[in-house]
Amino acid sequence: MRRRDLLKTIAPAAFLISQRSVSAMDAEIVVQPADAGPTISPQIYGHFIEHLGGVIYDGIWVGRNSKIANIDGIRKQFVDDMKRIGAPNLRWPGGCFADGYHWRDGIGGKRPRTYNYWQSRTPAGVDGSEPNQFGTHEFMRLCRLLNAKPYFAGNVGSSTPHEFHDWVTYCNAPAGTATLADERAANGDKEPFGVEYWGIGNESWGCGGGMKPGEYAAEFRKFTTQFPGYTTPFFVATGPRGHQADIDLSWTRGLFENLGGRFPDGLGLHYYTDLRPTTIKAGTFKPNEWFEVLRKGAAIEKVIEEHWGAMGQVNPAHKTRFVIDEWGNWYPPGEEIGPQYILSQPMTLRDALHTGITFDIFNRHTEKIAMANVAQTINCIHSLFLAREDQFIRTPAYYVFEMYRSHMGAQLVPMMIGAPQFTAPVLGGTVKMPGLAGSASLQPGARAVTITLTNASLSDGVSARIRIAGGGRASEARGVVLTHSDMQAGNTFATPNAVAPAPLKPVVSGDSVSVSIPKQAVVALEIRLV
Numbered sequence: 001m002r003r004r005d006l007l008k009t010i011a012p013a014a015f016l017i018s019q020r021s022v023s024a025m026d027a028e029i030v031v032q033p034a035d036a037g038p039t040i041s042p043q044i045y046g047h048f049i050e051h052l053g054g055v056i057y058d059g060i061w062v063g064r065n066s067k068i069a070n071i072d073g074i075r076k077q078f079v080d081d082m083k084r085i086g087a088p089n090l091r092w093p094g095g096c097f098a099d100g101y102h103w104r105d106g107i108g109g110k111r112p113r114t115y116n117y118w119q120s121r122t123p124a125g126v127d128g129s130e131p132n133q134f135g136t137h138e139f140m141r142l143c144r145l146l147n148a149k150p151y152f153a154g155n156v157g158s159s160t161p162h163e164f165h166d167w168v169t170y171c172n173a174p175a176g177t178a179t180l181a182d183e184r185a186a187n188g189d190k191e192p193f194g195v196e197y198w199g200i201g202n203e204s205w206g207c208g209g210g211m212k213p214g215e216y217a218a219e220f221r222k223f224t225t226q227f228p229g230y231t232t233p234f235f236v237a238t239g240p241r242g243h244q245a246d247i248d249l250s251w252t253r254g255l256f257e258n259l260g261g262r263f264p265d266g267l268g269l270h271y272y273t274d275l276r277p278t279t280i281k282a283g284t285f286k287p288n289e290w291f292e293v294l295r296k297g298a299a300i301e302k303v304i305e306e307h308w309g310a311m312g313q314v315n316p317a318h319k320t321r322f323v324i325d326e327w328g329n330w331y332p333p334g335e336e337i338g339p340q341y342i343l344s345q346p347m348t349l350r351d352a353l354h355t356g357i358t359f360d361i362f363n364r365h366t367e368k369i370a371m372a373n374v375a376q377t378i379n380c381i382h383s384l385f386l387a388r389e390d391q392f393i394r395t396p397a398y399y400v401f402e403m404y405r406s407h408m409g410a411q412l413v414p415m416m417i418g419a420p421q422f423t424a425p426v427l428g429g430t431v432k433m434p435g436l437a438g439s440a441s442l443q444p445g446a447r448a449v450t451i452t453l454t455n456a457s458l459s460d461g462v463s464a465r466i467r468i469a470g471g472g473r474a475s476e477a478r479g480v481v482l483t484h485s486d487m488q489a490g491n492t493f494a495t496p497n498a499v500a501p502a503p504l505k506p507v508v509s510g511d512s513v514s515v516s517i518p519k520q521a522v523v524a525l526e527i528r529l530v
C-alpha cells in the first residue's frame with residue numbers, strides 16, 4: 001500500500017491498532033493527540049505478592065535484624081526500586097494462600113507458625129510452613145512506604161463473613177470507635193488503614209473452594225451485604241475459571257446471572273501465558289519458542305473482549321470492570337533460583353517484549369480495565385526482581401514498567417500503525433505477527449505524547465515515521481530502547497546489567513518524528529508538542 005493510501009484509511013475516533021503492509025521494514029504511524037480519550041488507570045501497572053516460596057520471605061521481608069539493608073524488616077532495595085516505577089497498588093496475601101489465611105495469625109507480638117497452601121508443593125527438606133512474621137501491619141507499612149494502594153484478598157474458601165468483616169473493621173474503623181480499632185492501635189497503628197480494594201476470595205472455582213458459579217455468587221452476596229462501611233469499598237469478585245485460552249465464559253455468565261443484580265466493581269480475571277504444558281524453558285529457547293510465548297500472551301486481548309461481551313449481556317451498563325489480578329509468563333519448573341524459591345524463574349528479553357505487548361493491550365482497552373497485577377513481583381512467575389539473600393537483580397520486565405510509567409494516568413491517544421506483518425514460526429506451524437504493536441497517550445497537563453512500541457522480529461529492525469495528525473507539531477522527542485543482540489539475554493546474579501534500557505534518538509522534522517527501532521526491542525518515545 002502506498003503511503004498516501006494508507007493515511008486515507010485512518011478513522012479519527014479509532015482506538016484500534018491495525019497492521020497493513022507498506023514496504024518491508026518501513027512503518028507509518030499516525031497519532032491524534034487532539035482526540036485523546038479515556039484516562040489510563042494507573043492501577044493497571046499494579047502488583048501481586050503472595051506468601052509463596054521466596055516472594056514474601058527473603059524477597060520482601062528480610063527481618064529487622066537482617067544484615068541486608070532494610071526498613072523495619074522490609075528489603076530496602078525493593079522499596080527503592082518499586083518507588084522508581086511508581087507502583088500504584090499491591091495485592092496480598094494471595095493467590096491460593098488467601099483462602100487459607102486467617103488474619104489474626106499475622107498480628108500482635110506472638111505469632112503462630114501455621115500451614116501454608118504452598119507447603120505441600122515445596123521440595124522435601126525445605127520448610128514451607130508459614131511463620132506469620134509478615135502480616136497486616138507489615139503489609140500496610142510496605143504500602144505506605146511505596147505510596148501504593150492496598151488490595152486485600154479475603155478468605156472465602158475456609159473462613160466466614162464474620163472473620164472477614166472483623167478484618168475490615170480492624171483495618172478501617174476509626175480509632176476509639178470499635179474494640180478492634182483499639183487493638184489495631186495497641187499493635188502500633190492508631191490511624192485506620194483505609195483499605196478500599198477487597199477481593200472476595202481467589203479462584204473460587206479452584207483452590208479457593210472448588211465452587212460452582214451459583215455457589216460462589218451466594219458467598220459473594222453474604223460476604224458483601226453486611227460489609228462494615230468505614231470506607232467505600234471496591235469489591236472484586238473471583239473471575240472466570242481457567243488461566244488462558246481455556247478461560248471459561250460459563251463461569252462469567254453463571255456468576256453474573258446469580259448475583260441478583262449485586263454486581264461487583266471488579267471481576268478478577270487471571271490470564272497466564274501458561275507454558276507448563278510445553279517444554280518451553282524460561283532461560284534458553286529457540287526462535288519458534290520466542291514467538292509462541294508472544295503469540296499466546298497477545299491472546300489476552302481476545303479474552304478481554306469476549307468476557308466484556310458476556311458481562312455486558314447481563315449488565316449492559318457495565319458496572320463491573322476487569323481487575324486482571326494475575327497475569328504473566330508461567331514456565332515449567334526446573335530453573336528456580338533455589339529449592340525454597342518455588343515458581344521462581346529466569347526472565348529474559350522475551351518476557352520484556354511480552355510485558356510491553358500486554359501493557360499496550362491493557363492501555364488500548366483501558367475503559368474495560370480498572371486494575372491489573374503482575375504475578376508476581378519478586379521471586380516468582382513473571383517477576384520484576386529476583387532476590388536471594390544479599391543478591392538482588394532487576395529483570396528485563398522491570399525496565400518495561402519503568403519505560404511505560406508515563407502512560408499511568410494519561411489519556412489514551414488514537415494511534416494507527418501501518419507496518420508490514422511477518423510470518424513467524426511457532427509450535428506446530430507459523431503465524432502472522434504484527435510488524436509493530438503499541439499504544440499512545442497524552443500526559444495530563446503536559447503537551448507531551450508517550451508512544452510505546454514492540455518489535456517482535458528476530459531479524460528485522462523497523463524504520464518508523466510518526467506523524468502527529470490534527471494540527472499538532474513536534475518540538476522535540478526523546479526515546480529509550482530495551483533490546484539485546486541475544487534474544488535469550490537476561491539479568492542474573494552474576495550479570496545483573498546485561499539487559500538495561502539505552503537512549504534512542506528520534507529525529508524531529510515538522511509534523512513528524514522518525515525513529516529506527518531495532519529488532520527484538522521495546523521502545524518508549526516522548527514527543528513534546530507545540
Ligand code: AHR
Nearest residue numbers: 094095096097202203375
Ligand atoms: O500465582 C500463583 C498462583 O496462580 C496463585 O496463587 C493462584 O491464584 C493462581 O492459580
